[in-house]
Amino acid sequence: IPPGLPLDGRIHKVVLPGTPPVHWRAAGRELADHRFLVVARTADEILAVNAELVRGAVAGIAPAVLLSLGAGVLVGFATEARLRRLSAVAERIIAGDLGERLPARADGDELDRLCAIVNHMLDRLEAGMEALKNVGENIAHDLRTPLTGLRARMERLAAHPGNPPEVAEGIGR
Numbered sequence: 001i002p003p004g005l006p007l008d009g010r011i012h013k014v015v016l017p018g019t020p021p022v023h024w025r026a027a028g029r030e031l032a033d034h035r036f037l038v039v040a041r042t043a044d045e046i047l048a049v050n051a052e053l054v055r056g057a058v059a060g061i062a063p064a065v066l067l068s069l070g071a072g073v074l075v076g077f078a079t080e081a082r083l084r085r086l087s088a089v090a091e092r093i094i095a096g097d098l099g100e101r102l103p104a105r106a107d108g109d110e111l112d113r114l115c116a117i118v119n120h121m122l123d124r125l126e127a128g129m130e131a132l133k134n135v136g137e138n139i140a141h142d143l144r145t146p147l148t149g150l151r152a153r154m155e156r157l158a159a160h161p162g163n164p165p166e167v168a169e170g171i172g173r
Contacts, residue, residue: 001038002026014040023047086115098126 001007002014002024009029016022026040085103092100101122102115157163158171 001028001036002040005038007036013043082111086111093122098122098129 002016005012005014005026005028007028007030009027011025011027014024014026016024023043024040025043025046026038028036028038030036089100089102101119104112104115104119154171158168163171
């Protein structure tokens, strides 16, 4: 019976001294006739497979981490370049060039959807500004004829010989 093995019928790790030490998995129990039954198997195969799995995991994790970091850096640089382009276009729009539009790609990610919304908003803003400009031009055109007539009457009134000088000066202003 290996020293230190509990005789409870469950599997336990047992290390027998030696060079190198011998690792066993053993189970023991006392039988009804006071004899002992011990079943054991060497754990060297299990430990070798375990060590190989650890080496494989370490060997697989390092390249996976490096590839992940590399992919993250590439995606980060691409995203940063895209945001710089969007920022440059936005600065031109802020400076007053309402004909500019944010560039959108065909893949339709969240940033592309946001660009489409902003571009639609700029289309509506540009149309509103054009309509406002047309209203202003129409008002100016509609007022031009009555204002010209009013000016002509005021000039005739100012030139009337019976008006005191202060009235002519006030009309001129």
